[in-house]
Every structure is written in structure tokens, then in C-alpha cells.
Amino acid sequence: MCGLAHYFESEGLATVLVGFVREQMEAIKPARALFLDFPMGRGMGKPNDPNFQKKVIRAAFDLFNEPNGPVIKNFPEIIPVKNGRMGYALPPELVLNISDIGDLNKLLDEIRVEMDTLRPAYDFAVKSRGRTTVGASELNVSDLAPFIAEFFSGEIPKSPRKGLPAIPLLKLVVEDLEAYYTETRTHRDNIDDLELMGKWFWEETKAGRLLLLLEAVSIASDNKVMLQIVEMSLMAPRFWSEGPLPGTSAAGW
């Protein structure tokens, strides 16, 4: 982001950015930067809090009054993060094995029931918000889990979406599945807690279990691309974990 700011500024556009990693901002030196001590994914701080969001914007735009730069200032309010991690992370010890798969069709049935149970609340959330973020994969919601299960053979299935290979599509399917659950619960239960949402979806739901089993399948697979998606932490939230997933180096990036 700091690099992009430089390009726009050099085109004669006055820029200001906000950012979460102050050491990077200090190193790259964009013209005007406001450091936010917030979890990542929350640039304006708090959803559905217009006053807080405007405070962030005004603090950023105040930097246009600085006569010289580069300039970095801190936003005075902090949104605490847990143990230095700026997003939810799976417990390092929560790792499934392919021997845990059991009856895959039974698990898919349980996920179908789980999703059907959430459906009225999901529909109400969409109606209330006037939008949904589910659908990047362009698969029907009912097809998300079955598509993921196709990878359990250890081989990469044919993509049902023209122009998008199966692995990039898998990433979008995983995100759509999680979004279906978390959009529903944040609205239904009126909660805004990324740690609670992460813990619930990944550690307590059947859909989360399917994804942890996918991780197990990927590690055991002979397919290099399947292994790479866990090396790169592309599916399961282990970026902020205290250690890499056993069997991987977390060095894929």
C-alpha cells in the first residue's frame, strides 16, 4: 500500500494512507500515513459506527495540513488485538488427520442440515443489510461443501467454472462458505467479535471441520499444488499461529 501511495503521489495526486504495520510505513516513507493500532481488515475501525469511522478519516485527512513530509502519525485510539495477532488464528494443536475423515457423506449431510438451519437468519441478514459478500465463487450455496469434498481424493477435480481453475476456485468456495456462516451470526446475534467468529466457525461447526479435513488431505497428498495451499496458509487461518502447521514449513510464500 505504501508503494502504491508513492506512485499516485508522483502522478500529482495528494495521497494519504492508513496502515497497520508501523515499521513498514517507516521504512517505505509514503508522503502521509496514519498508523492504526487495529486488527487487520478494519481500516475504519468499527463496522456500523459512523462516528468512529469519521474520526479515522478526519485524522488521516488532517495530515494534508502538514507542510512537509513524509509524515507518519498515530491514530490515538486503539482496538486491542489478542497476543500480538491481528486476526483470528487456529490453535496450533488443532490439526486433523486423514484418519479423522470417517464417513464423508455423513459429514456432508450434517453440513447441509447446519446450513439449512442457518438459512432463514442468513436471508434476513441479507435483506436487512441490503447486500451479501457470499458469491465470489459463483457456486450455489448448496454446492460449496460438495465441491470441497471433491478434493478428498487427493487429486484436483475439474473446475465447474469456465475460466477459473479448480484451485483458485477452491479458495473462493472456502471464503464463501465461511462468509455464509459469519454473515448470518454477526447479524442474528448482533455480535462483532472476530475472535469469537473465528473460533465458532473453525472450531465448532461441521463446515469448519470439513475444511480442517481438507487441510489434512492436502498435507497427505502427493499433489504439489495441494501441499502448496497449506504451505501458504491459503485456506485455514494459521497466519497468526504460534507455529507452522505440522508437516509444513509455512514457507510457501
Next chain:
Amino acid sequence: MTKISEMPAVARGFISNLELPVFEEPAWTLPSPSGQRRVSVVTTAAISKRGDKPFSWLARDHRVFHKTDRDLVMTHVAVEFDRSAWQQDLNVIVPLDRLEEMAQAGEIGSVADEHYSFMGAADPVTMEKSAREAAKRMKHEGVDTVFLIPI
């Protein structure tokens, strides 16, 4: 403040090993008076209009969305940031409603018609061409101020 050295192991290793771009001469543009500013948002959240081509994992290109677009989806590859916030409120990552309110109150001049989305997982150096194309398009619609927001 969360310092890189205090981050958990995987993140600390990744972030501390990033190669950061170095600009010998930092750019500096004098801003317009606040009430005259026309503001465009640049996000690295890899969001786009539903139906647009998804971002590739190390995409160098960008997508454009209109200030009235709300039916946006995200095709970002990374898992390190919280997605539940923007699911609840687009303004928490792209504050179009807030900027419109500030324009109506005279705190800024106006909100641009077009806003720009990049893939934050990609090396910004590879995005230079795309960023300069976006800048050209911004200037064509009278934008003089860019608000950059990471995900």
C-alpha cells in the same frame, strides 16, 4: 502497538522477510484546499463488482467500482485479516457513505465517481503500471486526492 518482533511466529517470519520497495526521492504533492478536494479511494482488499473477473493471487491489475456500487465481492487470497467486519459494513474498509456525508457537510469537495481496488498480496512494485493507469483515469474525472486503505 503490535511490533513485528512481537507477532506470532508465522506472521513474524513472513512480514519481517518481505522485501520493501525503496524510493530514492519520496514524492510530495501539495494538496488542494479541503473544501475543493475530490477524493477517490484505493483499496488493496481485492474487492470488485459481482461478476467481474476474480483477482489472481499475485494480480498486478486493478478493478474499478462506482461510488454507488454496494454489491461487491472479495477475491483476496490471504487469510490474515478479518473478513467479518466488511461483511457487516462496507464502510469499514471503503468508507464511501462517510465520505459522501463529509462532502455534503463541506469537509471535502466531492467524492469521485470511480474507486479502485488492487490485490494486497502482490508486490506493489509489480503494480506500478496499473497504478499509473488508475491515476490517469482519476485525473480525467478531476480527482486530486487519493485515500489509500489496506485490508
